[in-house]
Amino acid sequence: xxxxSLTQAINAGLRKAMEDDPKVVLLGEDIGTLGGVFRVxxxxxxxxGSHRVIDTPLAESAIIGTAVGLAYRGxxxxxxxxxxxxxxxxxxxxxxxxxxxxxxxHGQVRMxxxxxxxxxxxxxxxxxxSESPEAYFVHTxxxxxxxxxxxxxxxxxxxxxxxxxxxxxxFEPKRRYHTKGEVDLAAPLSAAPxxxxxxxxxxxxxxxxxxxxxxxxxxxxxxxxxxxxxISIEVIDxxxxxxxxxxxxxxxxxxxxxxxxxxxxxKTMGLGAxxxxxxxxxxxxxxxxxxxxxxxxxxxxxxxxLEKHHLPDLDRILDGVDRALGRTNSQTGMED
Amino acid sequence: xxxSRHGTTVPAGMHMHHLITATxxxxxxxxxxxxxxxxxHVTLRGLYRDMLVIRRIDFEATALQRQxxxxxxxxxxxxxxxxIGSVRALDPEDFIFxxxxxxxxxxxxxxxxxxxxxxxxxxxxxxxxxxxxxxxTPQIIIGAQTLHATGYAMGIAMEGKESLxxxxxxxxxxxxxxxxxxxxxxxxxxxxxxxxCQNNHWAISExxxxxxxxxxxxxASGYGIPSLQVDGNDVLAVLxxxxxxxxxxRTGGGPSFIEAVTYRMGPHTTADDPTxxxxxxELEEWAAKDPLTRLRSYLFNAGMLDAETEAAIAAEADAVAxxxxxxxxxxxxxxxxxxxxxxxxxxxxxxxxxxxxxxRYLSSFEGSAS
Numbered sequence: 126x127x128x129x130s131l132t133q134a135i136n137a138g139l140r141k142a143m144e145d146d147p148k149v150v151l152l153g154e155d156i157g158t159l160g161g162v163f164r165v166x167x168x169x170x171x172x173x174g175s176h177r178v179i180d181t182p183l184a185e186s187a188i189i190g191t192a193v194g195l196a197y198r199g200x201x202x203x204x205x206x207x208x209x210x211x212x213x214x215x216x217x218x219x220x221x222x223x224x225x226x227x228x229x230x231h232g233q234v235r236m237x238x239x240x241x242x243x244x245x246x247x248x249x250x251x252x253x254x255s256e257s258p259e260a261y262f263v264h265t266x267x268x269x270x271x272x273x274x275x276x277x278x279x280x281x282x283x284x285x286x287x288x289x290x291x292x293x294x295x296f297e298p299k300r301r302y303h304t305k306g307e308v309d310l311a312a313p314l315s316a317a318p319x320x321x322x323x324x325x326x327x328x329x330x331x332x333x334x335x336x337x338x339x340x341x342x343x344x345x346x347x348x349x350x351x352x353x354x355x356i357s358i359e360v361i362d363x364x365x366x367x368x369x370x371x372x373x374x375x376x377x378x379x380x381x382x383x384x385x386x387x388x389x390x391x392k393t394m395g396l397g398a399x400x401x402x403x404x405x406x407x408x409x410x411x412x413x414x415x416x417x418x419x420x421x422x423x424x425x426x427x428x429x430x431l432e433k434h435h436l437p438d439l440d441r442i443l444d445g446v447d448r449a450l451g452r453t454n455s456q457t458g459m460e461d
Numbered sequence: 462x463x464x465s466r467h468g469t470t471v472p473a474g475m476h477m478h479h480l481i482t483a484t485x486x487x488x489x490x491x492x493x494x495x496x497x498x499x500x501x502h503v504t505l506r507g508l509y510r511d512m513l514v515i516r517r518i519d520f521e522a523t524a525l526q527r528q529x530x531x532x533x534x535x536x537x538x539x540x541x542x543x544x545i546g547s548v549r550a551l552d553p554e555d556f557i558f559x560x561x562x563x564x565x566x567x568x569x570x571x572x573x574x575x576x577x578x579x580x581x582x583x584x585x586x587x588x589x590x591x592x593x594x595x596x597x598t599p600q601i602i603i604g605a606q607t608l609h610a611t612g613y614a615m616g617i618a619m620e621g622k623e624s625l626x627x628x629x630x631x632x633x634x635x636x637x638x639x640x641x642x643x644x645x646x647x648x649x650x651x652x653x654x655x656x657x658c659q660n661n662h663w664a665i666s667e668x669x670x671x672x673x674x675x676x677x678x679x680x681a682s683g684y685g686i687p688s689l690q691v692d693g694n695d696v697l698a699v700l701x702x703x704x705x706x707x708x709x710x711r712t713g714g715g716p717s718f719i720e721a722v723t724y725r726m727g728p729h730t731t732a733d734d735p736t737x738x739x740x741x742x743e744l745e746e747w748a749a750k751d752p753l754t755r756l757r758s759y760l761f762n763a764g765m766l767d768a769e770t771e772a773a774i775a776a777e778a779d780a781v782a783x784x785x786x787x788x789x790x791x792x793x794x795x796x797x798x799x800x801x802x803x804x805x806x807x808x809x810x811x812x813x814x815x816x817x818x819x820x821r822y823l824s825s826f827e828g829s830a831s
Contacts, residue, residue, distance in 0.1 A: 150619070176619050177619075181646070181649075182642075182645050182646060182649055184642040184645060184646070186608065186638060186639055186642055187608055187611075187639070187642035187643065187645070187646050189608075190605065190607075190608025190609060190611075190612060190639060190642070190643070191608055191609075191611050191612030191615055191646055192612060193608065193609045193612055194558075194608065194609040194610060194611060194612020194613035194614070194615070194616065194626070195612045195613065195615060195616045196612075197556065197591070197597065197609060197612075197613050197616075198556075198612075198613045198616030198617065198620075199616070200616055200619075214638075217602065217605070217639075218605065218608065218639075221602045221605065222602070222605055222609070227803050227804070227805070227806060228586060228802075228803045228804050229586045229587055229598055230586070230587050230590070230591055230598055230803075231585070231586060231587055231590075231802075231803055232802070232803040232806070233587075233590045233591060233592060233593075234591050234592070234597075235806060266804050266812070267804055267805065269805070269809075289806075289807065290806040290807065291805050291806050291807055321809075321810070367809075367811070368809045368810050368811040368812070369811060370810075371810070371811070372810075
């Protein structure tokens, strides 16, 4: 086991994938000489060469579109989009090409791209550097979407993403980049949990609290705080946003009867909406109360001095837990 | 008619290369001559045969659309020389990234006729295996394929192989950001890619003058990419120009840009009505520059083609058309649940559940009175 930060774990995952498969190539802005603006690719150009760690001109559509061409040629490209808010110029290539080519060619052309996206807020950045665009991609069939919350998952899930013959959007919780954790670098992928599986990270009996990426830690903190008050929260780390692991969610909600979902992205049509709808459809008779969503607001990402209001924190999550439990909460008395 | 500020003719300012004039006379071109010095009468007759066959395919497909057998068809009428001259300059391992109009190119590459039709009939997403024919499926998002061709060529360069990719694009596509990004990347990485732009003068209803105030080929110099403008209705010149670009690609010369000046004689697709935006005079002018007529004149005048051979070629084209018609109308409709296939390579439990729900729904009708 090695103690690694989340960025070091991703770096180790990239390195391992490149060692294992000479067809793995990296493309992105500033990923080579600089090692990435977050240093995730630090040292890789030196060790693997500029033909495999490619500093590209500044054009996101081209980063994705040329990766499509490389995939046609048999390469396994890993693209870095420097920040969440910079992905939109590449959106068309992702949605119209990457996601659809396998079906368009009746399975004859595979698009084993991994698209790494540092996402989420909480780092005091200017506009376009703190967004949570994951729902767009979850809504797009043909893509897999995952988000690790710990260094071990960051390492393992990145390797799984690169090994996957489907295209994978890999959302990195950038405010947790410096979180350290034990990582087993030697464990074979075959022993790892499936890339599409969720994980119960804290067992509980009263409420199911669902989070992913940066908010898993916040959810865990909320569970600890609630435990002090005698409330038992089961925290589920989704890990995979497409597909969603409904069996794990449903099993939990049928036990607890209550569901709270937290994410930084806005509420309307966010992951919470989809999870609420499906869990309600499939657990209606088990629910003791309506599912609760604790999310960012439906606003453009605010100036960083305001982000503490926008981002769900421990107290807002606990307020949502109170709502699910029918305890007095901030919305008590509010008419629907 | 369109705003007069936007000319419908090609902006002037570049030398247009050609080898056979509109009236069928062989001319000399300092740059291109050497690339066709090996072309004999057999090859020329072959090019004529190719053009005649794909024109026949185009007529048949247009007829099938009018008869309700195809949902849509994008005619290639008028662009036979551009398609044939370019594809015949390539090696089988060179990878082609076409638009939706390169159906003549697909036929030459060996794609099954019914397969080509299946996309336009609505019974399949694609009609051929891209890896079998080294040709991607028809691209509908304008210009998107130029990035794929560039990436593919970057891969060739990384592998150190002597091969190339070619992106087909139209005049309208040259306004797309993806095309400009492709030119930047191709130049930066000196990728062995050919940008083969068929300037057919019309992007549906928009004239080329709306896309550019300069010859399209001249834009390439802004990216440091060598380019030339060629008479796109002159199959020999197109062959030579594409060989010029292919040699550059194969010998480490990097990307090239070819503007083949041609004309879309038909509608954009069978759903289009060009009488709403262009005049008869223009059509007549271009009919006089027809790519088949000029090669036919040249071949007849030079004694390389006679009535008997021509009749044999026409019979061959008719046979291809009959095969196309037969294959098209006998294409089976796809099974309902095949809509769920190949969305993902690996199982996706959420989608798999939707498929199962729909399967149950469909089977709920089984045994009920019809």
